[in-house]
Amino acid sequence: MRIISGSMRGTKLYTLEGENTRPTLDRVKEALFSKINMMLEDSNVLDLFSGSGALGLEALSRGAKQAVLCDSSREAMKIIKQNVEKTKTSDSTLLLNYDYKRALENLRNGQFDIIFLDPPYKTNFAEDAIKIIYNMNLLKEDGLIVLETDNKEKVIKNLDTQIIEIKDLKKYGRVYLLFLKFISRKGME
Secondary structure, eight states, X not given: OBOOSSTTTTOBOOOOOSSSOOOOOHHHHHHHHHHHHHHHTTOEEEETTOTTSHHHHHXXXXXXXXXXXXXXXXXXXXXXXXXXXXXXXXXXXXXXXXXXXXXXXXXXXXXXXXXXXXXXTTSSHHHHHHHHHHHTTOEEEEEEEEXXXXXXHHHHHHSOTTTEEEEXXXXXXXXXXXXXXXXXXXXXX
């Protein structure tokens, strides 16, 4: 796995051994970042289920100002720290070794331009995280949530369409990327 583009292009990243994490494939990452490239300059991004930190670090390489990298696994956090050291991005990263609920609670005073959600596929973590992000107002008004899943039907069925809408959906092999925006809070209070 490597950084695809930007100031750190070509940097090889450390990854976790075993089946516990599933790195985003380079072709999926390239398509994802091509889609959001115009939003990255000086942005604040949250990579909530970081794994190796690759999505947050790719965003920094392409012009993001700050990336918050969260993962509940200690092994993943060791890899993330190694990747932050390797990419020399410690001044622009915040690392949180918490489960997603506790991480979001610790971020209660922040707002993000882009939030990456790539949780374990067989969970409802993404749908739950979206509700928490909405209730805590962690996404800027024009911000975007990028959700990776292998079961779009399950995710779409469980999304609260009163608060969020799908702006785009792309399929890459067995992986789906959903680009989500919150519906304006105006008139909802």
